[in-house]
Amino acid sequence: MNSFSEDKAGARLAEILAARQGFSPAVARQIRTAAILHDIGKQKIPAVILHKPGKLDKREFEVIKTHTTLGANMLANVQGDLGAMIQNVCLYHHEWHNGAGYWGKSAEELPAYIQIVSISDVFMALINQRPYKSAWPLEAALIYIQNQAGTQFSRELVNAFLSLAESDGQFFACLR
Numbered sequence: 001m002n003s004f005s006e007d008k009a010g011a012r013l014a015e016i017l018a019a020r021q022g023f024s025p026a027v028a029r030q031i032r033t034a035a036i037l038h039d040i041g042k043q044k045i046p047a048v049i050l051h052k053p054g055k056l057d058k059r060e061f062e063v064i065k066t067h068t069t070l071g072a073n074m075l076a077n078v079q080g081d082l083g084a085m086i087q088n089v090c091l092y093h094h095e096w097h098n099g100a101g102y103w104g105k106s107a108e109e110l111p112a113y114i115q116i117v118s119i120s121d122v123f124m125a126l127i128n129q130r131p132y133k134s135a136w137p138l139e140a141a142l143i144y145i146q147n148q149a150g151t152q153f154s155r156e157l158v159n160a161f162l163s164l165a166e167s168d169g170q171f172f173a174c175l176r
Helices: 004-020 025-037 040-044 058-065 067-074 080-092 112-127 138-147 155-167 169-173
Strands: none
Touching: 004 025, 004 112, 004 155, 025 080, 025 112, 040 067, 058 067, 067 080, 080 112, 112 138, 112 155, 138 155
16 A cells, blocks of 8 residues: 555645636645545555555455445535545546546546546556565656556646656655
8 A cells, every 4th residue: 555655645646636626725735635545545555465566366356346435435424515526536547648547537527627637646656665676767757747648647647747746846856
């Protein structure tokens, strides 16, 4: 499972990106909160799957996918706009712009803040070590994000993300 400091850094990145995308400071802070909680459902996934050093088999992958619904269910009592945002982020942060994610929903079907959390989450996953992979160099992670424009992420969001990386490279460097 991600460390809390990694989740906080990714959430801060999502907040900054949300502000750059025109969300108000209050909504950008809500996006940050949702980003911190997006993987809470992993608490209910067996550690043997979460920490497996190799590729997940088909059954294990189906189990890991349930962290999205588990997380949304765990936070179902959070009320109001923030509650709806958190539940949406938990459920759909693995959806791709082109609809090739866990549940087959495209970005057009979902609120824009989900893709903001998703791009921040993917970037943090790339630059940090996992049981199944080494941490990627910062430049390689940025190239991956760039290559996902139009498929995993919208071109507009990728451009905004890369612009942020260019303008605030020190921030990106301290995310490790």
